[in-house]
Amino acid sequence: MDFECIIYEKKDGIATIKLNRPQVLNAMNKQFWLDFQVALDDVKNDPGIKLLVITGEGRAFSTGADLKDSKDRSIEAYRDYLVELQETSRKIIRFEKPTIAAINGYALGSGYELGLACDIRIAAEEAKIGSPEARVTSSVTGGAMRLVQDLIGPGKAKELLFTAEYIDGKEAERIGLVNKAVPLDRLMDETMEMAKKIAANSSFSIKMIKRGLNMARGEVSLEALMEYEIEACLACVSTKERQDSLKDFEERKK
Secondary structure (H helix, E strand, C coil), rough: CCCCEEEEECCCEEEEEECCCCCHHHHCHHHHHHHHHHHHHHHHHHHCEEEEEEEEECCCEEEEEEEEHCCCHHHHHHHHHHHHHHHHHHHHHHCCCEEEEECCCCCEEEHHHEEEEEEEEEEECCCCCEECCCHHCCCCCCHHHHHHHHCCCCHHHHHHHCCCCCCHHHHHHHCCCCCEEEEEHHHHHHHHHHHHHHEEEEHHHHHHHHHHHHHCCHHHHHHHHHHHHHHHHHHHHHHHHHHHHHHHHHHHCC
């Protein structure tokens, strides 16, 4: 399979999706989400694949939505983009096969949320992780309003989302946002070591356990939350403040 925005590989029962827009720190556009869904469906339908690893090419896991791509987008087009994003997030959250995010660098906004949707997160110690949405007059998506609270509790979740501050992999491990933080040069070795341990076990057993865990977390109410996330994000990006924030963001990058 040839893709524009990802690298997709399969070996020894483990599939790897590598975000591949390193020139923009793997910022996500609509094509990325389309590519990702095709690869995700292939993982789902391949009985030889027992587990999925997601990581990034270059210096970032993903810096989130490509702001240049969204700057002049109409509200209707933005809704289409968000619906595509949310559908992919739903697929990952509900995915029957185990998923591991290997966070190799910047994991911001919807890049961070992609990691949250995975079952397990392993981060480089120097990774930068966070939600900058409040800085650019946007709102979080991907089920993050629930997923972050599930991992670190409502108080800490509010602190990170309200301040829009980034934390490194070590701090993310300390507060329980990631399972493990390791040196960058050990990240993929550690990730594959865990992946192989999981792949050695019963796929059916893991599928049933994962389904039960999702049921125990009250997955039904997640639907209403994710619909709300679309409306919250659209409400934010419709404001004049959003355009001012993007201008400020571009000036800071110069």
